Amino acid sequence: MNNYKKIVSTVGTGAVLLALYTGVQAADPVKVGLLLPYTGTYAALGEAITNGMKLAIEQHGGQLGGRPVEYVSVDSEANPGKAVPNMQRLVDGAKVDVVVGPVHSGVGMGAVKVARDSGVPLIIPNASFNAATGPLCAPNVFRTSFTSWQTAYPMGQVAVDKGYQNVVTLAWRYSAGTESVEGFKEGFEKAGGTISKEIYVPFPDVEFQSQLTEVAALKPDAVFVFFAGGGAAKFVQDYAAAGLQGKIPLLGAGFLTEGTLAAQGKAAEGVLTTLHYADSLDTEQNRSFREAYRQQFGKEADIYAVQGFDTGLLLAQSLKKVAGNTDDRAAWIAAMSQERIVSPRGEWTFSKAHNPVQNIYLREVRDGANQVVDTASTALADPATGCKL
Structure with a gap:
């Protein structure tokens, strides 16, 4: 314990946590499950969210809390009837650490149910149904988009x-x-x-x-x-x-x-x-984001890309604070709850219900x-x- 205190005073708690965690799991990737539409009417939205999220993580060194990242994608097809089994494929099958999705509010209802039952963090990058951060709110459910x-x-x-x-x-x-x-x-x-x-x-x-x-x-x-x-x-x-x-x-x-x-x-x-966003927002964050997105993907960013980007920022910032320890969900969820996101849409924080407090x-x-x-x-x-x- 004395040695522990000495190390803390020298390099800080975060570094100690990372050192302690290295022998357990730090070399393993953080598994990010994506429950987004990649075919059909909403495919462009799923692509933009994915692009934005990956861009943010790449700008943080391509890692989350010092660990590599593995993406596990499931096409939601914007089909509410497949929401629960698709979530279970990610949570129970792939054993992901977090799920990002969905776009469609009907899919969101099923996704929230599985998240609440399993405890796996769910970050909603678009679906706007009020219930997710209303009567169905849960400590592990976050939204990086908006409510209707x-x-x-x-x-x-x-x-x-x-x-x-x-x-x-x-x-x-x-x-x-x-x-x-x-x-x-x-x-x-x-x-x-x-x-x-x-x-x-x-x-x-x-x-x-x-x-x-x-x-x-x-x-x-x-x-x-x-x-x-x-x-x-x-x-x-x-x-x-x-x-x-x-x-x-x-x-x-x-x-x-x-x-x-x-x-x-x-x-x-x-x-x-x-x-909560417009392409023409005249801020340094928005200009730099749009330029980086344009260079990376050869197209203009939109609100869906912004919401994906902010999801990536949330993951990168919160996992840095817990030194990549996804096993301690309580600490990770607490870190996410307290994040301030400096976004292309303007700075925002989370409400108690985990919905963005943001400018409109x-x-x-x-x-x-x-x-x-x-x-x-x-x-x-x-x-x-x-x-x-």
């Missing part, structure tokens, strides 16, 4: 500040759509606004004519919507084609214009969205780009309703 509430709630105050008192909402009827509408509604009504009608479209329908006709007849001050991907591209085009662009302002959670602007073209001009930016489409015009909410924490941590 978080990216919609601030738009309520923005709408009122712009003089919009009467708003119609329009969204797909599935978890991301309904939760986003509820988040906007909470913020809007709290600020004094009134939702005159909530309109839903079956997911994943992309025929919007009857709903747009109804919006035109209602003549609200503005419309708040949630659509993403190809559905968002078509909706914005149809909105303009119906003669509503420039007449009834269009507001949305940021995914309305994220990765869709090229397809939307001039129809997207003037659309306002709220999101107000963006306007100008000349075919999402330009940051303001910070809609600074250091916004999700309320984590139902979380018992």
